[in-house]
Amino acid sequence: MIDTESRFKALRDKLKQTDHRLTPQRAALLRLLAASEGHPSASDLYDQIKAQFPTTSPATVYKTLHLLKEMGEVLELGFSDDDNRYDGHNPAPHPHLICVRCHKIIDPPIRVAESLVQEVTDRSGYKIIGHRFDIYGVCPACQGRA
Numbered sequence: 082m083i084d085t086e087s088r089f090k091a092l093r094d095k096l097k098q099t100d101h102r103l104t105p106q107r108a109a110l111l112r113l114l115a116a117s118e119g120h121p122s123a124s125d126l127y128d129q130i131k132a133q134f135p136t137t138s139p140a141t142v143y144k145t146l147h148l149l150k151e152m153g154e155v156l157e158l159g160f161s162d163d164d165n166r167y168d169g170h171n172p173a174p175h176p177h178l179i180c181v182r183c184h185k186i187i188d189p190p191i192r193v194a195e196s197l198v199q200e201v202t203d204r205s206g207y208k209i210i211g212h213r214f215d216i217y218g219v220c221p222a223c224q225g226r227a
């Protein structure tokens with residue numbers, strides 16, 4: 082597991098290498114994405130950036146997210162009945178644990194899918210390029226509120 086500070090530096094370097102300006106707003110966004118606490122939506126990210134930089138436009142957040150997604154530096158999780166959510170901490174496909182009450186999303190505390198994906202590769206002959214594995218439940222905090 083890499084720490085948030087190293088992930089922030091990696092994201093910042095990616096933008097620099099591709100000649101993108103690192104405005105203070107963008108740096109703040111990269112910090113939030115490096116942590117990706119709870120796997121925020123674009124509007125969660127915008128609300129947090131706006132709290133620090135009131136003049137930020139939503140386009141700043143959406144453009145940067147799009148750019149990082151194109152670079153493969155942010156994993157996007159789409160939902161049919163909820164906003165897309167983002168993981169900039171670990172952009173490789175990995176399983177997610179989703180609370181159906183508070184909609185918090187975390188990475189499961191154990192490695193779940195790696196051997197499964199390897200076995201599928203071995204048995205199917207497919208070259209696997211991604212996967213989606215969501216586990217639904219009620220988080221401990223929400224169970225306490227029941």
Ligand SMILES: [Zn+2]
Binds near residue numbers: 219
């Ligand atoms: Zn919950």
Ligand SMILES: [Zn+2]
Binds near residue numbers: 176
């Ligand atoms: Zn994740």
